[in-house]
Amino acid sequence: QSALTQPASVSGSPGQSITISCTGTSSDVGGYNYVSWYQQHPGKAPKLMIYDVSNRPSGVSNRFSGSKSGNTASLTISGLQAEDEADYYCSSYTSSSTGVFGTGTKVTVL
């Protein structure tokens, strides 16, 4: 199974909005509403930020939002803050009953 495709890096200034894309196929992202997003700071375990495409777990800021169109899911961070600088990974269920992660995106706050 191939990793989902994400841009290697995205940057923005404080207060701006940025969007990270996650492109798969009809066998994963496009076939199910089971896309999740994770934030990972250096040396730390990933943290769940979005599940089922657009749902936020309790405690996650409403500045984080998710969506999906066809085979591409997206994570939007609005009102960008310094603490949002981290790596972000998408993940999806697949038609083979397996999981797959994205290639990862480094978010830089300018």
Add this chain to the structure above:
Amino acid sequence: QVQLQESGPGLVKPSETLSLTCTVSGGSISSYYWSWIRQPPGKGLEWIGYLYYSGSTNYNPSLKSRVTISVDTSKNQFSLKLSSVTAADTAVYYCARVGTYCSGGSCYSRWFDPWGQGTLVTVSS
């Protein structure tokens, strides 16, 4: 709240078997799916496999021939074994609980949460 903790050797020799255990505290291992995920240094996340507490499993096709995930419900633990390791298996290994939706005999993995802190395993002679 549920917490996960990985444990096992930090150094494994090439061609040998990597063995790790994930201990679940603050909740029961029963009625949930559990997963192993790894991350080579400086690289992205790779899903290794799932385990249901009853013992049923599903593995990443690229690792399937070398991976075994098992459960010990009496100890509230599940384990990972990866055989014939090479330097390419050097990574931080994470365990995580899987959020699932089950219907009509099929279960769908929706998210991974919570995660353990991760443990670095280096493959080297």
